Amino acid sequence: MRIGILGAGAIAFGMAAFLAKAGHHPVLWSPSGARTRKLAAREPLTATGAVEFSGPVVVAHDGREAVADVDAVIVALPANGHRVAFDAAVPHLKSGQPVIVSSHSSFGALYLSKRLAERGVSLPIIVWGTTLLTGRQQPDGASVSVNTVRQKIDVATLPKAAAAEGKALCTELFGDRFVERDGLLAISLSNLNPQNHLGIALLNLTRMEKGEKWGQGEHVTPAVGQLIEALDAERLKIAESFGLSVRTVREHFSLSFHVPIGTVSDMNQQMHLEGRGGFGPATADSRYIYEDVPFGLVPTSLLGRIAGRPAVLHEAGTSLFSAAMNRNLAADNDLLPELALDSFSPAALRELCDQGFTA
Amino acid sequence: MRIGILGAGAIAFGMAAFLAKAGHHPVLWSPSGARTRKLAAREPLTATGAVEFSGPVVVAHDGREAVADVDAVIVALPANGHRVAFDAAVPHLKSGQPVIVSSHSSFGALYLSKRLAERGVSLPIIVWGTTLLTGRQQPDGASVSVNTVRQKIDVATLPKAAAAEGKALCTELFGDRFVERDGLLAISLSNLNPQNHLGIALLNLTRMEKGEKWGQGEHVTPAVGQLIEALDAERLKIAESFGLSVRTVREHFSLSFHVPIGTVSDMNQQMHLEGRGGFGPATADSRYIYEDVPFGLVPTSLLGRIAGRPAVLHEAGTSLFSAAMNRNLAADNDLLPELALDSFSPAALRELCDQGFTA
Structure with missing residues (x-):
């Protein structure tokens, strides 16, 4: 083809x-x-x-x-x-x-x-x-x-x-x-990069800014892992409220990187020990921030508001990254404003995500 | 005496x-x-x-x-x-x-x-x-x-x-x-440690966890400095709404450390160059988190709510630190619940902070 x-x-x-x-x-x-x-x-x-x-x-x-x-x-x-x-x-x-x-x-x-x-x-x-x-x-x-x-x-x-x-x-x-x-809504809630990158990038931000070479898996410390798991709990609650089943972050790491299920930090430390932990971004001018915040954290926050399960930590991440980068990262999302989804009910949003717009 | x-x-x-x-x-x-x-x-x-x-x-x-x-x-x-x-x-x-x-x-x-x-x-x-x-x-x-x-x-x-x-x-x-x-309210809004330590500790958290020796002034990078200045703007707005004059964070660094006024990052980099940048905490079990979040960020957030100037970034910091530390840090404040200030008007709070409780 x-x-x-x-x-x-x-x-x-x-x-x-x-x-x-x-x-x-x-x-x-x-x-x-x-x-x-x-x-x-x-x-x-x-x-x-x-x-x-x-x-x-x-x-x-x-x-x-x-x-x-x-x-x-x-x-x-x-x-x-x-x-x-x-x-x-x-x-x-x-x-x-x-x-x-x-x-x-x-x-x-x-x-x-x-x-x-x-x-x-x-x-x-x-x-x-x-x-x-x-x-x-x-x-x-x-x-x-x-x-x-x-x-x-x-x-x-x-x-x-x-x-x-x-x-x-x-x-x-x-x-x-x-x-x-x-459906589309389940896919939207299945992208774990934004939450994982929030934990990784925010708590290692000066390493990125200073252009250090730092092992990413190694630097999913207990605090980073706990933040990621708390973000995951927000995402899972939102999915649940829409009646959707999505993978947990622990399942994600286990399936993607073939490590035994444990805490997110433990699984990442294991990946690091096996030489498969990768490296974190060597600049703050990174998709971990400029793609994942506006196009990942912001839509999840919107879903949380619609679902009545506010994604407090996702919103906190957007606020703090925006302040640190001195840029309104939410405003970088050039797709959402065209959709005016804020006033949708959960059922109406689910319907839209199943049918799409029709001519 | x-x-x-x-x-x-x-x-x-x-x-x-x-x-x-x-x-x-x-x-x-x-x-x-x-x-x-x-x-x-x-x-x-x-x-x-x-x-x-x-x-x-x-x-x-x-x-x-x-x-x-x-x-x-x-x-x-x-x-x-x-x-x-x-x-x-x-x-x-x-x-x-x-x-x-x-x-x-x-x-x-x-x-x-x-x-x-x-x-x-x-x-x-x-x-x-x-x-x-x-x-x-x-x-x-x-x-x-x-x-x-x-x-x-x-x-x-x-x-x-x-x-x-x-x-x-x-x-x-x-x-x-x-x-x-x-008065008491001006003093309460003059303690800059909580906001400065939020910027410093959150964006360098894995350095603290890993027990690294890291120069604190050196690691007030542009992102850390910008976050601190955005936190400062929240604090200044709250003070202004109470009719109070407090020092800015730039004035604070200039007065305390005798460096020319500039951005918070630039002033800290100057302190670092002069060998006066100090060292950051070598453990996450630090007063930067366990004292400054519950007894600093949390009261400022409360003042922001009372003043109708929500301290979004202060609240974000409390939420993210709590998730990363896996502990409800706001609940560690054992003074505020006894005071039930949430329902106070700004004028009533100002009055209380001038007079105190009377028998």
């Missing part, structure tokens, strides 16, 4: 390599054009590590080219790039043409759904709980080293009636690794 | 030495008795550094002995020891006998005032914005090394009508260093 990929970072390059290797035809589009320059000049895309591939890929010169003649579209950008990608794609998307959002940030799919409904276009929006893979782009501008291809990825489709169709497409493209979750 | 000192830590030892050297007669009382054992066995109290003294001092065996036959009483304990000290003193205090609280934690004086009113006792409660000196107790159990004797100490007296009398007593005992502030 011919697949438009909106984005040109490590995730987008890795997915393009994965798809090309499987015999599909990726079409990469970078909003700025900067990261696809080498590929546009016919240099081959090269992936090493968990995905091995080298070959030419098609580069789209504008949003229309990336979207108009493809069988499906994948949005593979950090959440603070989603609106630009959605706005570029919307005028060219056709009814029935699937869009995959990887990884889905809470409510991005609703924004896309609203814009499409305004155009009278109806299509399945498939959302993933996390990315297919992790990796690092290389400075040569044409290659990526892939660390991991995930064995399990949570998936849901908007509207929910298209769930089977959405999962089938993902499986056709990326293999048998998709676990169907109970 | 004969002065009862409730407390037997570095501050209490330092004050006893200061008073004895000036020809007064300190009577030291330790609630547990542990820290006065050597002095009770007739070893001399020895102070070195900014106060030089060696000589015997009287040790009281119970609260009655420390309070009953003295001209004035000084409470020189961390705030989480204030209630024990007040409760031990109240039955033995006599009308007109002055009590100095050093340093005053927000509303401690009101608790004492209430207990005394219940007994029909009326006396001046003199509150200081900070301690007379800083120092470190030595492991020999009989000596203290004094780092600094402060040149300026903010003072107020409850009831406010006794302000001149209170300041005169302080000056007689400790010299010309007292600056009269506009």
Whole structure:
């Protein structure tokens, strides 16, 4: 299949390599054009590590080219790039043409759904709980080293009636690794990065600012772990109030990193002992703050208010990071204000997250 | 004069030495008795550094002995020891006998005032914005090394009508260093430790947990400094709403550490460059958390609610520290619940802080 990929970072390059290797035809589009320059000049895309591939890929010169003649579209950008990608794609998307959002940030799919409904276009929006893979782009501008291809990825489709169709497409493209979750709301409440990164980044913030090299797993100390578990309790309560079942943070670490279930700190210390604890960000100018706060903590706080289970610690994190960064991080979320969800009842929100906006 | 000192830590030892050297007669009382054992066995109290003294001092065996036959009483304990000290003193205090609280934690004086009113006792409660000196107790159990004797100490007296009398007593005992502030509420809003320690401790928390040796001034990075300045803005707004003038945190650092006014981070970096930045706590079991959160952030948050200027960042700090420490730190404040201030209007609170409770 011919697949438009909106984005040109490590995730987008890795997915393009994965798809090309499987015999599909990726079409990469970078909003700025900067990261696809080498590929546009016919240099081959090269992936090493968990995905091995080298070959030419098609580069789209504008949003229309990336979207108009493809069988499906994948949005593979950090959440603070989603609106630009959605706005570029919307005028060219056709009814029935699937869009995959990887990884889905809470409510991005609703924004896309609203814009499409305004155009009278109806299509399945498939959302993933996390990315297919992790990796690092290389400075040569044409290659990526892939660390991991995930064995399990949570998936849901908007509207929910298209769930089977959405999962089938993902499986056709990326293999048998998709676990169907109970709708967009469950996916939104399944992204643990924002809460985990709040604990990790806030209590280690001067290490980031000073550009230290610090082991991330090692620095999930008891205090960091306890904060993460308290944040998790808020998230679980909100999910419960919507009647949704989501994984706990302990299950997440155990499943993702194959360590015995224990406290979050103990599991991270174990990962560190095994040399798999990774490294924390070496700058405060990090997605742990600038992506995860506006597009993770802020939507969870909104859900908490709607559910009548205020996410006090999530809100506290947004406030303190905003003060420390001297920037209103909540205002960086450019998707939520378009949706005006504040006045929704829990039932109305659940309904919207199952059906999407309709033309 | 004969002065009862409730407390037997570095501050209490330092004050006893200061008073004895000036020809007064300190009577030291330790609630547990542990820290006065050597002095009770007739070893001399020895102070070195900014106060030089060696000589015997009287040790009281119970609260009655420390309070009953003295001209004035000084409470020189961390705030989480204030209630024990007040409760031990109240039955033995006599009308007109002055009590100095050093340093005053927000509303401690009101608790004492209430207990005394219940007994029909009326006396001046003199509150200081900070301690007379800083120092470190030595492991020999009989000596203290004094780092600094402060040149300026903010003072107020409850009831406010006794302000001149209170300041005169302080000056007689400790010299010309007292600056009269506009009542108990101004003093309560002048203690900058809780906000500064929130910024410093939270964003460096894993350094404390891991027992690292870290320069405190050095680690008031831009993010830490910006958080402290945002906390300061909350405190200043609350003070303003009560019609009170208090020093800004920039003025505080400039006055206390003699660095040019700049950002809080810049001033701390300057102190670090001059070798005067000090060291941060080498354990999370620190007064930066266990004293400053319940007895500093929590009272300021209460004032913010009463003033209609919610101290969002102060509350966020209490919530996140409580989650990280897995302990309800607000509940550690054993003075506030006795006062039931939540329902007070700003005017009624101001009145109470000027008059105290009356029998």
